[in-house]
Amino acid sequence: MSTFIAAFVVLLLFFVLMSIGYFIKHKAVEGSCGGLGALGIEKACDCDDPCDKRKRRMAAEEERREKLAKDRII
Incomplete structure (x- = not known):
């Protein structure tokens, strides 16, 4: 103990x-x-054709970036 x-x-x-x-x-x-x-890997999922879950996540991230860029004041 x-x-x-x-x-x-x-x-x-x-x-x-x-x-x-x-x-x-x-x-x-x-x-x-x-x-x-x-190791030269840019992201954790370094596949040429990502799975559907990854595609949805990437689309949501892109949509969020576009919204932030559109709503940016400066």
Whole structure:
């Protein structure tokens, strides 16, 4: 039981330290490998012919961008 408590305390300490770092720097935690961009993949779904769900999502995003551009004051 003491091992579990010690592991929990150490994990909690790391979370507290990461939170303090976030509040001080105002920068989110991010990976160092570059993610999918490092592999030359522009998006998570890099298919030539996306599925229907993806097509609907892309159409909704485009519609939202057009609406924002139309309603933009500046």
